[in-house]
Amino acid sequence: MTPSLNASGPASEPAPLRPGRKLGPIASTVGSSHRAWLGPTREHYLLSGRTLADLSASVLAKSKLSELLRGVGHYPRWEVIHRLAEELNIPTWPLHRLWKQAAMDAGKSRDWVDRSTGGTLALTTQAGPPLEHGALRSIVEDGYRRYAGVFLTDDVLDAAVEESFAILWLSFDDALASPDIRRYAWNILSATVRAKADHRDQRPVLGDAAFDTVALLHAQTSLDDQVVQLAESLETFTAISKLPLTQLDVMVLRRLCGYTTEKVSDLLGIPLALVRSSQRHADRFLADTVEPPAPTGETTS
Structure with a gap:
């Protein structure tokens, strides 16, 4: 029987102790798309009980494998990642999708990507994601796309949503063990969108789609009113x-996507009371920050 999507899963097992030096952290120079697959891969390694020395026999020399898992050195070829995925029982389809996107972001050519992949990935024979993953996606995907569209252009929007579901697939055991799978999934989506959005003063900038939403809402008003509204x-x-x-997130979903508080609660995986209190605090901040427009035909001194 498929468990409820908002049910808590079992507590995460502690990472097994392993001999040798502790794996160092991901390098600060690693970009967001590289981290998207490297983070879950490291988690699989840390929970596997395997050691770098153990994996070096079938994957890569110990020192090079340590560099790979810290994001140091040259961007790794897929055949190496594929061997590592097989050893750690990582689903290869979402891993390859994220690896490929990061390779392109790192400036690798499509020819390099194709040659690196070779015959190691038979996408048509890959098992699909867990049933719970597919069920969750069918419920939240439209909301994810509308939220992402407020910050991103159409070409980037598709990549952000697909990457989010791929990351969720790679870390699905952790998602099931989290207090609320919807909240876990939303955090992935929100972080992915923010990483791809334009920023000003280290804050995400709302894109053209946000203006399109406002223009649609006020399409019947006069030109002067539309200018004031803009x-x-x-x-x-x-x-x-x-x-x-x-x-x-609450204000984008409520004001710009037009969702009810109940729908926002479902998408974010947070209680209704928190949605309402978040909107109250945000409304208060906006009321104190945004100067109301002057009536049409009047100018402020």
Whole structure:
């Protein structure tokens, strides 16, 4: 029987002790798309009980494997990652998708990617994601896409959503063990979107889709009113981008995507009371920050 999507799973098992030097952290120079697959891969390794010396016999020399798992040195070829995935029982389809995107972001050519992949990946024979993963995706994907569209252009939007579900697949055991799988999945989506969005003063900038939403809502107003609304919207979007993350997500979903508080609660995996309190705090901040527009035909001194 498929468990409820918002049910808690079993507590995560502690990582087994292993001999030898502790694996160092991911290098600070590693980009977001590289981290997207490297983080879950490290988690699989740390929970496997295997050692670098053990894996070196079938994957890569111990020192090179340590560098790979810290994101140091040259970007790894897929055949090496594929061997590691087989040893650690990592699903290869989502791993390859994330590896390929990171390779392109690292400046690797499509020819390099194709030659590196070779015959190691038979996508047509890969098992699909867990049933719970597919069930969750069918429920939340439209909301994820609408949220991502507020920050990203269409070409980047598709990649962000697909990457989010691939990361979720790679770390699905952790998702099931989390207090709420919906919250776990949303955190992945939100972080992926923020990583791909344009930023100003280290805060994500709301994109053209946000203006399109406002324009649609006010399509029947006069041109002067639309100009006033656009100016107010620009100030409002800037203020929204400064909100704490939960308040920001709530306001984007409520104001710009038009979702009910109940739908926002389902997407974010947080209680209704937290959605309402987050909106109240955000509304108060916006009221104190955004200057109301002057009536049409009047100018401020």
